[in-house]
Amino acid sequence: MISNEEEVKRPLNFIEExxxxxxxxxRTQTVVTRFPPEPNGYLHIGHAKxxxxxxxxxxxxGGKTNLRFDDTNPEAEDxxxxxxIMKDVSWLGYxxxxxxxxxxxYFQQLYDFTVYLMKAGKAYVDDSTQEEIAAQRGIPTxxxxxxxYRNRSVEENLDLLERMNKGEFEKGxxxxxxxLDMASPNxxxxxxxxxxxxxxxxxxxxxxxxxxxxxxxxxxxxxAIEGISHSLCTLEFEVHxxxxxxxxxxxxxxxxxxxxxxxxxxxxxxxxxxxxxxxKLVLRGYVNGWDDPxxxxxxxxxxxxxxxxxxxxxxxxxxxxxxxxxxxxxFLEFHIRQDLNKTAARVMxxxxxxxxxxxxxxxxxxxxxxxxxxxxxxxxxxxxxxFSRELFIEAEDFMEDAPKxxxxxxxxxxxxxxxxxxxxxxxxVKDENGKVVELHCTYDPATKSGQDTTGRxxxxxxxxxxxxxAISVEARLYERLFNVEDPTGDTEDAFLDNLNPDSLHxxxxxxxxxxxATAQVGDKFQFMRKGYFxxxxxxxxxxxxxxxxxxxxxxxxxxx
RNA sequence: UGCCCGGUCGUCUAAAGGUAGGACAGCUGGUUUUGGUCCAGUCGGUGAGGGUUCGAAUCCUUCCUGGGCAACCA
Numbered sequence: 001m002i003s004n005e006e007e008v009k010r011p012l013n014f015i016e017e018x019x020x021x022x023x024x025x026x027r028t029q030t031v032v033t034r035f036p037p038e039p040n041g042y043l044h045i046g047h048a049k050x051x052x053x054x055x056x057x058x059x060x061x062g063g064k065t066n067l068r069f070d071d072t073n074p075e076a077e078d079x080x081x082x083x084x085i086m087k088d089v090s091w092l093g094y095x096x097x098x099x100x101x102x103x104x105x106y107f108q109q110l111y112d113f114t115v116y117l118m119k120a121g122k123a124y125v126d127d128s129t130q131e132e133i134a135a136q137r138g139i140p141t142x143x144x145x146x147x148x149y150r151n152r153s154v155e156e157n158l159d160l161l162e163r164m165n166k167g168e169f170e171k172g173x174x175x176x177x178x179x180l181d182m183a184s185p186n187x188x189x190x191x192x193x194x195x196x197x198x199x200x201x202x203x204x205x206x207x208x209x210x211x212x213x214x215x216x217x218x219x220x221x222x223x224a225i226e227g228i229s230h231s232l233c234t235l236e237f238e239v240h241x242x243x244x245x246x247x248x249x250x251x252x253x254x255x256x257x258x259x260x261x262x263x264x265x266x267x268x269x270x271x272x273x274x275x276x277x278x279x280k281l282v283l284r285g286y287v288n289g290w291d292d293p294x295x296x297x298x299x300x301x302x303x304x305x306x307x308x309x310x311x312x313x314x315x316x317x318x319x320x321x322x323x324x325x326x327x328x329x330x331f332l333e334f335h336i337r338q339d340l341n342k343t344a345a346r347v348m349x350x351x352x353x354x355x356x357x358x359x360x361x362x363x364x365x366x367x368x369x370x371x372x373x374x375x376x377x378x379x380x381x382x383x384x385x386x387f388s389r390e391l392f393i394e395a396e397d398f399m400e401d402a403p404k405x406x407x408x409x410x411x412x413x414x415x416x417x418x419x420x421x422x423x424x425x426x427x428x429v430k431d432e433n434g435k436v437v438e439l440h441c442t443y444d445p446a447t448k449s450g451q452d453t454t455g456r457x458x459x460x461x462x463x464x465x466x467x468x469x470a471i472s473v474e475a476r477l478y479e480r481l482f483n484v485e486d487p488t489g490d491t492e493d494a495f496l497d498n499l500n501p502d503s504l505h506x507x508x509x510x511x512x513x514x515x516x517a518t519a520q521v522g523d524k525f526q527f528m529r530k531g532y533f534x535x536x537x538x539x540x541x542x543x544x545x546x547x548x549x550x551x552x553x554x555x556x557x558x559x560x
Numbered sequence: 561u562g563c564c565c566g567g568u569c570g571u572c573u574a575a576a577g578g579u580a581g582g583a584c585a586g587c588u589g590g591u592u593u594u595g596g597u598c599c600a601g602u603c604g605g606u607g608a609g610g611g612u613u614c615g616a617a618u619c620c621u622u623c624c625u626g627g628g629c630a631a632c633c634a
Contacts, residue, residue: 010574011573011574011575013573036634037634038633038634040633040634070634072633072634073633073634075633076633076634130631130632133632134630134631137630138630139562139630140562140563140629140630141561141562141563141630142562143562144630171632172632174632175632184563185562185563185564186562186563186564186629187562187563187629187630188629188630190630193631193632195632196632197632198632212632214631214632214633214634215633215634216634218634219634235565235566235627235628236627236628236629236634237634238564238565238628238629239563239564239565239628239629240629241564242564262565264566269571275634317572317573317583317584318572318573319572319573319574320573321566321572321573322565322566323566323567323572323573324565324566324567324626324627324628325571325572325573326571326572327571327572327584328570328571328572328584328585330571330584330585331571331572331583331584331585333584334583334584334585335584337596337597341596341597342597346594346596348594371593375592375593375594375596375597376597376598405595407595408595416593417593418593418594419593420593449593450593452593458593459595460595461592461593461594461595462594463594526594526596528594528596529594529595529596530594552594552595552596552597553595553596553597554595554596555595555596556595557595558595559595
């Protein structure tokens with residue numbers, strides 16, 4: 001069903017193979033997947049992979065995908081996150097089937113199933129304390145022991161269940177457990193907890209429920225109720241699979257019967273990805289919120305200037321396997337450059353301005369030169385930029401004592417100003433600290449861009465702005481948030497020691513060409529020779545703020 | 561040291577007993593009015609041993625090694 005003829009043939013990944021086998025065998029008629037976030041935080045690039053996998057696979061096989069909030073823990077969850085998650089999924093370009101769904105929609109069915117299991121003698125109410133239950137569970141290398149409450153009568157269990165739900169008992173005083181096998185080598189099978197008493201207010205069901213289901217009890221049954229054909233999750237749920245199957249085995253059959261398949265989660269080097277860690281960065285103020293452009297959250301990437309297509313392409317290119325992996329940040333950067341190279345308009349902005357006086361250019365004269373907007377996109381047209389006697393170039397583009405392979409400006413040297421004329425440096429002025437503060441150059445009228453009659457080959461091409469027309473903007477330059485490949489350490493907070501103290505540089509008085517004055521929040525540009533930038537929402541009518549999404553590849557900088 | 565899963569270029573990922581290939585990163589060079597893009601080339605890998613086979617990344621076996629599991633979190 002990969003119907004696009006132009007699509008290059010790609011070998012199937014292991015989940016596609018399963019799906020095709022299931023379709024062929026009749027195990028399932030249509031592919032129904034789900035994306036099941038817990039609304040207790042913001043989505044990150046790792047979730048983006050899961051979104052692309054779930055929505056992408058369903059799309060590919062003509063099926064559908066549910067968005068289901070796994071809202072079984074009211075103590076951690078909040079409507080704010082529900083809204084944020086829906087925004088992010090939509091922004092990535094996916095449409096879920098029908099309305100958003102919630103595990104809490106199934107609380108009644110789950111409760112009825114529990115009654116069913118209790119009547120079958122497969123679930124019981126346990127009065128043990130949290131500590132006692134932990135002790136009963138034993139350790140992985142040794143079997144556990146059975147709870148003294150394990151063999152309560154069906155009647156007593158049903159009565160207690162009802163009263164737990166009514167709120168008659170204190171939080172933590174009782175739980176509902178499945179009656180499985182305390183000697184199982186799989187810890188998750190040692191009479192897992194199905195329900196706990198929680199007095200918290202639920203963001204959707206309010207105070208209706210006194211007990212809340214645990215993940216294992218809620219998840220598989222929610223899948224089954226929704227008719228999910230393929231329940232895809234990450235590797236850490238692998239040991240839960242026997243329990244997922246066991247619950248389904250105890251209940252009347254579902255058709256289709258969902259089954260769980262695990263794949264490896266996405267990790268990036270120089271980044272942390274756990275929700276806990278990200279939350280800590282936000283709460284303790286190491287970054288400026290969930291949408292800080294240094295964050296790997298969808299919201300952060302969006303604000304940074306990443307496009308939905310670049311994230312989708314990245315997620316697809318990373319692939320789908322069961323091997324633990326840490327993907328190179330440069331792979332993500334490759335995909336945003338690839339997208340923006342084709343779509344972002346080129347403009348000129350000087351981040352660290354150095355004044356240039358064109359001594360043989362008439363005082364007060366301004367010439368408007370036509371330059372193309374994007375050489376990669378013939379449809380993008382052109383615009384006019386001003387040239388005058390006083391210009392700014394990038395300070396790093398001038399060197400007093402330049403090595404032979406420095407193609408830029410140096411005393412006596414000549415460069416082309418992009419889209420304008422060639423200039424030659426005649427003289428330069430230093431301040432009292434020895435810093436070069438002004439260049440005196442002459443231009444050659446015969447070298448006008450597009451009409452150069454000199455036949456001279458000029459290697460260096462610089463970006464520039466005309467001083468009188470330039471607008472002053474702010475640029476926020478981002479470096480990696482962490483300065484080691486794997487920031488996670490041995491302790492919970494160890495990653496904080498690996499924070500890069502220079503991950504954000506705010507630069508004022510960046511001199512930008514006047515066409516930028518009308519830029520809107522979210523607009524994306526290539527600042528020629530400097531990188532891709534987008535307009536930050538912090539911008540005000542009087543002051544534009546640009547986030548650097550990613551630098552251009554720079555083989556000169558690299559070799560120095 | 562119980563159970564489960566995994567080990568292919570630096571990274572990610574193909575090869576379903578038959579030439580170990582691609583992408584990213586790196587390095588060379590060419591084109592270029594962005595030291596960008598584009599193009600060409602190049603470097604570089606099956607964790608180890610044994611076995612089966614005409615032939616093994618793939619099957620068997622021993623070992624080595626990485627990860628997950630002992631929340632009333634998901």
